[in-house]
Amino acid sequence: MKPLRKRHLQVWTAWAILLPVGIVLGWLAVPYQQPVKLLQSSAADLLPVIMQTKEHNDYTVSIRSDHKHTAWQLEWKNKTALTYPSAVIYKAGEPGNDPGKAELIGRIEARGDYVFELKPGLAQSSRLKLVLYDFIHEAVIDTIIFKNPFRYPE
Amino acid sequence: MDNKEFYIGWMPAAPGGLAKHIRKVVVILIMLVITAGIILALQQKKFSTATFEFGQLTEITGIYQQFPVPSIKAMSNLDASGHSSSLTIPLVGYGKSGAEGIIAELEKEKNTTLDKKTVTFRGTLLYSDGKTLLQIDKNDDPLTKISDAVVNVPPAIKELGTVRLTGEILDPKCYFGVMKPGQGKPHRDCAIRCIAGGMSPVFYVRNEKGEANYYLILDAAGKKMNEQLKDIIAEPVSLRARAVQYDDWIVLYIDGMNKITRTGGLSWFKTKDGDTYCGVSHTINVSE
Amino acid sequence: MSASYVAVGWNRQKKIYDWLIAGFCFTYLLLFISVTLIVNEQVTFETLLIRSTSTLAVLLLHVILAIGPLCRLDKKFLPLLYNRRHLGVTMFTFALAHGGFSIFQFHALGNTNPFVSLFISNTNFNSFAAFPFQALGFFALLIFFLMAITSHDFWLHNLSPRVWKTLHMFVYLAYLLVVMHVMLGVIQYENNPVFVIIILAGAVTLITLHLLAGSKERKLDKRKFSLEQEGFMYVCPAEEIEDSRAKIFCIDKERIAVYRHENKLYAIHNVCKHQGGPLGEGKILDGCITCPWHGYQYLPHNGQSPPPFKEKVSTYDVKIIDGKVWLNPVPFPEGTERPGATIK
Ligand code: HEM
Ligand code: FES
Numbered sequence A: 001m002k003p004l005r006k007r008h009l010q011v012w013t014a015w016a017i018l019l020p021v022g023i024v025l026g027w028l029a030v031p032y033q034q035p036v037k038l039l040q041s042s043a044a045d046l047l048p049v050i051m052q053t054k055e056h057n058d059y060t061v062s063i064r065s066d067h068k069h070t071a072w073q074l075e076w077k078n079k080t081a082l083t084y085p086s087a088v089i090y091k092a093g094e095p096g097n098d099p100g101k102a103e104l105i106g107r108i109e110a111r112g113d114y115v116f117e118l119k120p121g122l123a124q125s126s127r128l129k130l131v132l133y134d135f136i137h138e139a140v141i142d143t144i145i146f147k148n149p150f151r152y153p154e
Numbered sequence B: 001m002d003n004k005e006f007y008i009g010w011m012p013a014a015p016g017g018l019a020k021h022i023r024k025v026v027v028i029l030i031m032l033v034i035t036a037g038i039i040l041a042l043q044q045k046k047f048s049t050a051t052f053e054f055g056q057l058t059e060i061t062g063i064y065q066q067f068p069v070p071s072i073k074a075m076s077n078l079d080a081s082g083h084s085s086s087l088t089i090p091l092v093g094y095g096k097s098g099a100e101g102i103i104a105e106l107e108k109e110k111n112t113t114l115d116k117k118t119v120t121f122r123g124t125l126l127y128s129d130g131k132t133l134l135q136i137d138k139n140d141d142p143l144t145k146i147s148d149a150v151v152n153v154p155p156a157i158k159e160l161g162t163v164r165l166t167g168e169i170l171d172p173k174c175y176f177g178v179m180k181p182g183q184g185k186p187h188r189d190c191a192i193r194c195i196a197g198g199m200s201p202v203f204y205v206r207n208e209k210g211e212a213n214y215y216l217i218l219d220a221a222g223k224k225m226n227e228q229l230k231d232i233i234a235e236p237v238s239l240r241a242r243a244v245q246y247d248d249w250i251v252l253y254i255d256g257m258n259k260i261t262r263t264g265g266l267s268w269f270k271t272k273d274g275d276t277y278c279g280v281s282h283t284i285n286v287s288e
Numbered sequence C: 001m002s003a004s005y006v007a008v009g010w011n012r013q014k015k016i017y018d019w020l021i022a023g024f025c026f027t028y029l030l031l032f033i034s035v036t037l038i039v040n041e042q043v044t045f046e047t048l049l050i051r052s053t054s055t056l057a058v059l060l061l062h063v064i065l066a067i068g069p070l071c072r073l074d075k076k077f078l079p080l081l082y083n084r085r086h087l088g089v090t091m092f093t094f095a096l097a098h099g100g101f102s103i104f105q106f107h108a109l110g111n112t113n114p115f116v117s118l119f120i121s122n123t124n125f126n127s128f129a130a131f132p133f134q135a136l137g138f139f140a141l142l143i144f145f146l147m148a149i150t151s152h153d154f155w156l157h158n159l160s161p162r163v164w165k166t167l168h169m170f171v172y173l174a175y176l177l178v179v180m181h182v183m184l185g186v187i188q189y190e191n192n193p194v195f196v197i198i199i200l201a202g203a204v205t206l207i208t209l210h211l212l213a214g215s216k217e218r219k220l221d222k223r224k225f226s227l228e229q230e231g232f233m234y235v236c237p238a239e240e241i242e243d244s245r246a247k248i249f250c251i252d253k254e255r256i257a258v259y260r261h262e263n264k265l266y267a268i269h270n271v272c273k274h275q276g277g278p279l280g281e282g283k284i285l286d287g288c289i290t291c292p293w294h295g296y297q298y299l300p301h302n303g304q305s306p307p308p309f310k311e312k313v314s315t316y317d318v319k320i321i322d323g324k325v326w327l328n329p330v331p332f333p334e335g336t337e338r339p340g341a342t343i344k
Helices: A002-028 A120-124 B016-042 B100-110 B172-178 B185-196 B226-232 C012-039 C045-073 C075-082 C084-107 C114-120 C133-149 C153-159 C161-168 C170-183 C193-222
Strands: A049-055 A059-065 A072-078 A088-091 A103-107 A112-118 A127-134 A139-147 B058-065 B071-075 B086-092 B117-128 B131-135 B143-150 B157-170 B202-206 B212-219 B236-246 B249-254 B260-262 C232-237 C246-251 C254-261 C264-269 C283-285 C288-290 C315-321 C324-332
Touching: A002 C161, A002 C170, A002 C193, A049 A139, A103 A112, B016 C012, B016 C045, B016 C075, B016 C193, B058 B086, B086 B172, B100 B143, B117 B172, B131 B172, B157 B172, B157 B185, B157 B249, B172 B185, B172 B202, B185 B226, B185 C084, B185 C114, B226 B260, C012 C045, C012 C075, C012 C084, C045 C075, C045 C084, C045 C170, C045 C193, C075 C084, C084 C114, C084 C133, C114 C133, C133 C161, C133 C170, C153 C161, C161 C170, C170 C193, C193 C246, C232 C246, C246 C324, C254 C324, C264 C324
Parallel strands: B086 B131, B212 B249
Antiparallel strands: A049 A059, A059 A072, A072 A112, A088 A103, A088 A127, A127 A139, B058 B071, B058 B117, B071 B086, B117 B131, B117 B143, B157 B202, B157 B236, B202 B212, B236 B249, B236 B260, C232 C324, C246 C254, C254 C264, C264 C315, C283 C288, C315 C324
16 A cells, blocks of 8 residues: 555645646636727717716716807717617607607617717707617617706706 | 544444534534635626527518628618618527528528518527627527518628727627627637537627627638637637628628737736727728 | 445434535535625526536535545544545536536537537647636546446445555546636636635645645654564554554555554554555454444454454564564464464
8 A cells, every 4th residue: 555655645746836837827828808999989079068968877878069059969878788689769759759750869789989960950949858769679778858958057 | 532532434423522523624614615605606707798588589570681691680660750770680590500501491491592681580589788699490480571572772881991900709699698608718619619500700809998899700702711710719819801891790801810810828928019909980090 | 344235334424424515515506606696697597507516516626635634634534534435426416517517508509419529629739728628627527427436335346445546546637637627717717816816725725735644654654663683673662552552663665553452462454455544543442453444343363354244454473572562574364363462
């Protein structure tokens, strides 16, 4: 039995080197994926004035304008990954949420920032109701209401 | 241990002093088990919110497109002035197979071609982060409707120039829904199997905020290059390619495997060079 | 020891042991699964199953590998050794659940046989970072499997304890394979340093215990006996050997246990016929030398197991001159009766 005992000691002497070396090398070998700039519309053409903002866990939605309030934008920041197969934004034709009576603003996809032009003709409206709609499941995901969206809040 | 105490397993009970010691050991082991269970569970990465609608069939109507990958282009509801938005849904097969096999079967069965026709597919949706796929399975009797005529609504095509990107080649079925984690080394073998099975490979790129872009991969001639990709799946690679946007997917045309290089491995010794980037949509830097 | 084999010879101790194993496993799985579900509710059932069983198996593996050296360092741990094989089979069962389910999850429903896919999918055998880690897990599982199926005493006897023990030393290789399976696998995704530190801490603990136990054994084996007289070596003063206990001496590479029983000294070969347990660390119970590992018994004066058992070990001659113990390292054939030496 003695050779067996000796073998145990030999094995563990070898393991005392191999295990730590293997673990440390394995750790160093963890590959790293370099972050890159993404292919998305740049923030450069954002209008400078933020009129109103609505915060949600998953997104931040703002109405933007220029200094003279002649042009309008809807800025949509997707903070988390969408959990719906599709998501399009409509400006609702009051009072319902029916897309057929609404105006399509655009579709949002991956996390990141989206900017949509809003028509200047809206400037008079006292209420802007946005509907986030999943047309695959034919279901309203969320509705967002801005009061007096095209005026500075008093 | 005093001389009188001696343990043998076949005795009905261990002697008092020994039993006390063993009780201590058992308490230590219980604490070890509890801390290990809690720490290991807590330290895992967050799993993605990707969804696979397992067991739930959905009918999707749209235009079937053979190119760039078998997919169905679904339109959103028309708005008051008749506008709509589109969503291109790549198709995947059952298990670890792409859609080509089952599409070929369906075409043979119906004795027609599907390309550019309006079809209704019944299948299982999977989606995450703005991308949606549909699994079509023979057992679900997937093709419910097909138009006779070809619809001529070509995709909106935009040349984006040559780009240099660093990212990871994924199998989209697992990443966008079926498995968590559906990327990286633990998932590598599965991704290899899926892509070898004809699943359209997707190139995943992220920025420092964790936001991502997803691209489709074809060779320079627009053919699948699944077989060649086998050895560089699910690890960081850099590639150079011609990028062309087709509606809501961008295709990377890669002119041969020498345009793809591994970047992973012993990364801690590497400097983080900032030049592996891709330009922004309007002004693509042709980094040749 | 038994003349015929039963699947498991149950007794109260084994039952307590097994209930404890079951309790530990249940507690671990319950905690891992429920904590993951609470803080990470997006987890899939498959991943939960794969990860909870694999981590439990590795936890058990550490305990299994620690028991041996702990017993050599302190006999108080011996009750843990008695039923270690049940712990081993339990560990294998969880590792099998993990491996089997991984093979299904990652290789089934594809264009190749899942077991072929295991070896032809990732073929980066020449790269360290991209190495096919699942193959490492597979070979570890294969070793655990061979150990689990040969764990019964039936195999021990048929393979001879020597071969059996050698086979079971492959568990160290399996442990190394598992460590690298984790380091080159999931750690490349779950790259949290906490995991690496846990793995490293486990390895360092095991290495330390084994090296400590090994050097303790070595000291015993290295002891030199220089006084020789007519083939007898002087080993120790007679009063150093307690009643019903023994001291072990290693002469000419063989370990001999010198037992004191009813004011007489008897010497037998130290190696138990069952699994090579150290008979000299045992005790005399009901007139029989009893092995500390699993309780096989031998009569001090002839090295034979009491009937109906048939095990026999070699015996040696021992004598006492002026209160000093002299031992003759030439063995008598197994089971030879020797008179022993009377203590004045
Ligand atoms: C055929 C054999 C095996 C296969 C195919 C296999 C496969 C895998 C895979 C794919 C993973 C990554 C899973 C994930 O995404 O989390 C993994 C992880 C792991 N494996 Fe194995 N494995 C095998 C055997 C073993 C054995 C025998 C052990 C040790 C007892 C083991 C211990 C682990 C551990 C601790 C992890 C990390 C935790 C986890 O991710 O589950 N594996 N294995
Ligand atoms: S080794 Fe098992 S009883 Fe001695």
